[in-house]
Amino acid sequence: MSxxxxxxxxxxxGILGGGQLGRMLALAAARLGMKxxxxxxxxxxxxxxxxxxxxxxxxxxxxxxxxxxxxxxVITYEFENVPAHTAEFLSSLKPLRPGANALAVSQDRxxxxxxxSINRIPVAPFAAITDLDRLEAELEELGAPAVLKTTRxxxxxxxxxxxxxxxxxxxxxxxxxxxxxxxxxxxxxxxEISVIVARGLDGAVAAFxxxxxxxxxxxxxxxxxxxxxxxxxxxxxxxxAGEIVTALDYVxxxxxxxxxxxxxxLLVNEIAPRVHNSGHWTExxxxxxxxxxxxxxxxxxxxxxxxxxxxxxxxxxxxxxxDAIPGGLGVASRPHAYGKAETRKxxxxxxxxxxxxxxxxx
Amino acid sequence: MSxxxxxxxxxxxGILGGGQLGRMLALAAARLGMKxxxxxxxxxxxxxxxxxxxxxxxxxxxxxxxxxxxxxxVITYEFENVPAHTAEFLSSLKPLRPGANALAVSQDRxxxxxxxSINRIPVAPFAAITDLDRLEAELEELGAPAVLKTTRxxxxxxxxxxxxxxxxxxxxxxxxxxxxxxxxxxxxxxxEISVIVARGLDGAVAAFxxxxxxxxxxxxxxxxxxxxxxxxxxxxxxxxAGEIVTALDYVxxxxxxxxxxxxxxLLVNEIAPRVHNSGHWTExxxxxxxxxxxxxxxxxxxxxxxxxxxxxxxxxxxxxxxDAIPGGLGVASRPHAYGKAETRKxxxxxxxxxxxxxxxxx
Numbered sequence: 001m002s003x004x005x006x007x008x009x010x011x012x013x014g015i016l017g018g019g020q021l022g023r024m025l026a027l028a029a030a031r032l033g034m035k036x037x038x039x040x041x042x043x044x045x046x047x048x049x050x051x052x053x054x055x056x057x058x059x060x061x062x063x064x065x066x067x068x069x070x071x072x073x074v075i076t077y078e079f080e081n082v083p084a085h086t087a088e089f090l091s092s093l094k095p096l097r098p099g100a101n102a103l104a105v106s107q108d109r110x111x112x113x114x115x116x117s118i119n120r121i122p123v124a125p126f127a128a129i130t131d132l133d134r135l136e137a138e139l140e141e142l143g144a145p146a147v148l149k150t151t152r153x154x155x156x157x158x159x160x161x162x163x164x165x166x167x168x169x170x171x172x173x174x175x176x177x178x179x180x181x182x183x184x185x186x187x188x189x190x191x192e193i194s195v196i197v198a199r200g201l202d203g204a205v206a207a208f209x210x211x212x213x214x215x216x217x218x219x220x221x222x223x224x225x226x227x228x229x230x231x232x233x234x235x236x237x238x239x240x241a242g243e244i245v246t247a248l249d250y251v252x253x254x255x256x257x258x259x260x261x262x263x264x265x266l267l268v269n270e271i272a273p274r275v276h277n278s279g280h281w282t283e284x285x286x287x288x289x290x291x292x293x294x295x296x297x298x299x300x301x302x303x304x305x306x307x308x309x310x311x312x313x314x315x316x317x318x319x320x321x322x323d324a325i326p327g328g329l330g331v332a333s334r335p336h337a338y339g340k341a342e343t344r345k346x347x348x349x350x351x352x353x354x355x356x357x358x359x360x361x362x
Numbered sequence: 363m364s365x366x367x368x369x370x371x372x373x374x375x376g377i378l379g380g381g382q383l384g385r386m387l388a389l390a391a392a393r394l395g396m397k398x399x400x401x402x403x404x405x406x407x408x409x410x411x412x413x414x415x416x417x418x419x420x421x422x423x424x425x426x427x428x429x430x431x432x433x434x435x436v437i438t439y440e441f442e443n444v445p446a447h448t449a450e451f452l453s454s455l456k457p458l459r460p461g462a463n464a465l466a467v468s469q470d471r472x473x474x475x476x477x478x479s480i481n482r483i484p485v486a487p488f489a490a491i492t493d494l495d496r497l498e499a500e501l502e503e504l505g506a507p508a509v510l511k512t513t514r515x516x517x518x519x520x521x522x523x524x525x526x527x528x529x530x531x532x533x534x535x536x537x538x539x540x541x542x543x544x545x546x547x548x549x550x551x552x553x554e555i556s557v558i559v560a561r562g563l564d565g566a567v568a569a570f571x572x573x574x575x576x577x578x579x580x581x582x583x584x585x586x587x588x589x590x591x592x593x594x595x596x597x598x599x600x601x602x603a604g605e606i607v608t609a610l611d612y613v614x615x616x617x618x619x620x621x622x623x624x625x626x627x628l629l630v631n632e633i634a635p636r637v638h639n640s641g642h643w644t645e646x647x648x649x650x651x652x653x654x655x656x657x658x659x660x661x662x663x664x665x666x667x668x669x670x671x672x673x674x675x676x677x678x679x680x681x682x683x684x685d686a687i688p689g690g691l692g693v694a695s696r697p698h699a700y701g702k703a704e705t706r707k708x709x710x711x712x713x714x715x716x717x718x719x720x721x722x723x724x
């Protein structure tokens with residue numbers, strides 16, 4: 001089968017990672033008549049509850065990876081920190097979509113910023129920091145405050161410190177690892193938005209409208225659509241997202257987070273080569289949601305229609321906020337619980353989409 | 363636990379029947395953080411692809427039924443022909459929702475018509491037919507043409523014949539079984555509509571808007587919402603649906619099919635104690651879809667909001683019509699494939715929802 005032939009219905013999608021994103025990808029795959037196989041080292045993975053096919057093994061276990069690859073038709077992942085060797089090994093056996101280069105770029109903050117800069121995508125000023133002398137020089141250059149970050153494995157605010165002076169910076173240098181680090185100018189943004197964009201195997205690109213994101217304790221709390229931005233800012237964000245997936249020769253859904261500055265100027269904060277928390281609103285009000293869009297793309301199917309049918313606010317349910325669901329959440333709301341066995345503080349347990357426009361008058 | 367306490371998230375919903383309705387119920391249950399266990403005699407059941415928990419056994423297998431009941435928190439079903447003994451046996455072990463009386467009424471066309479008539483719900487004139495003499499007398503009484511039907515196991519036009527005279531009727535009497543039969547007046551209706559209604563464990567009732575249904579070869583082909591009927595006809599259909607679930611002391615989703623006569627008069631054609639093909643449109647454009655609504659009801663949760671966000675036409679994909687899905691279905695369409703291994707003529711393989719209104723202008 002040519003790599004551009006669409007996978008037939010009844011094919012099996014292999015998914016690395018058994019969290020809520022893998023679970024929602026599996027549910028979307030089922031709606032398209034696809035089977036799924038989840039690979040995750042954690043026996044208690046919530047995605048294991050929505051498919052009969054699972055592998056519980058380490059990401060370095062080549063025998064398990066080989067058996068997994070043999071049982072599926074295409075492989076994808078729910079998280080960007082798939083080890084490079086795992087990605088390379090699986091790629092040699094079955095199509096891995098998005099490809100290993102998307103992982104390489106997004107796993108390393110410096111590689112990501114370099115990639116974006118080379119492609120003339122606007123990012124916050126940054127510098128690679130390899131030692132304290134360099135840190136001092138760059139802090140002077142970029143100006144304080146600035147943000148010192150690890151290049152790898154950062155998420156939900158982990159692996160970064162705001163530094164106001166060289167004393168702060170030296171302390172942060174000691175605390176953060178692994179080295180090297182990256183120093184970024186602190187951006188006084190007006191708001192944060194994100195665009196969920198998809199690119200098909202045929203190169204077609206489709207983006208959802210930008211969502212406006214609010215974080216609490218460094219964790220996404222709400223995504224509101226439409227975002228409170230000008231039409232031309234929204235159009236530019238969508239354009240940039242398209243440029244990124246095209247430059248990466250990307251297949252699948254990718255999330256792009258932006259800072260919106262005064263006057264509407266956009267800087268890309270981060271990209272994630274996967275379905276994205278800030279795209280969960282699509283489940284309730286888009287004709288095609290981000291999960292189905294991702295499955296369509298990696299299966300070589302035409303992309304679906306991202307048109308939005310109503311205004312919406314997606315709210316993450318964190319820790320015991322999930323307990324609100326069974327008791328009722330009022331009208332115009334659509335909950336999603338991830339089926340996690342254990343409720344923990346700071347853990348994403350579910351989300352709720354509140355539809356903020358009703359149907360049109362007749 | 364009191365029978366009125368809501369089931370906690372993480373509970374297991376037992377589903378009898380592994381077809382597309384069971385599969386879609388399982389997908390909806392997952393979105394609410396519920397686990398599922400599918401019971402079906404057919405090893406190739408499509409619902410087995412969306413849960414790790416299955417039992418392949420006959421509906422009369424008490425050991426298998428008992429083990430199934432022990433592994434779940436509530437039991438429901440995707441089809442009304444659950445054998446009475448199976449329903450009774452399971453009811454003695456775990457809550458069966460909807461209850462056995464809903465099955466008893468809907469399994470037998472005579473019992474159903476008697477139930478509806480007693481509750482002053484309008485139905486087509488009918489008579490029980492136990493022998494040829496009775497058939498002749500009733501055909502004279504009701505007038506030709508009329509429809510002779512089996513009382514049990516009829517679906518998709520099976521088990522019924524239109525009769526124009528006593529010669530037709532005698533032939534149909536020989537062909538149809540089991541006896542007794544029911545003779546119904548032939549209704550010259552203007553259109554067919556259906557209402558999907560839900561009743562919670564607390565007695566609350568919520569209905570979706572009526573869909574207008576078109577059949578082809580006795581199989582549902584399209585459901586269009588809104589139906590081309592007057593507002594007061596829609597309101598009356600919803601009212602009747604509510605009267606039915608309340609009279610049945612029903613818990614769950616129930617489908618009510620109506621004939622709409624000239625002038626808007628309504629007759630109930632049939633009820634189905636389950637999620638219903640003509641409610642598949644809710645998946646694409648209702649805030650809560652019929653599958654989630656059913657799970658909410660049987661779990662003792664508050665019912666969700668049935669508000670519709672857009673106009674829609676649901677089309678069943680029958681036989682090889684399913685092949686349209688991977689190639690693309692144009693904009694504003696949302697497909698659902700049931701994952702059936704074998705495509706057969708006349709078999710429901712999937713459906714597609716076409717959204718016929720776009721989002722509101724800003």
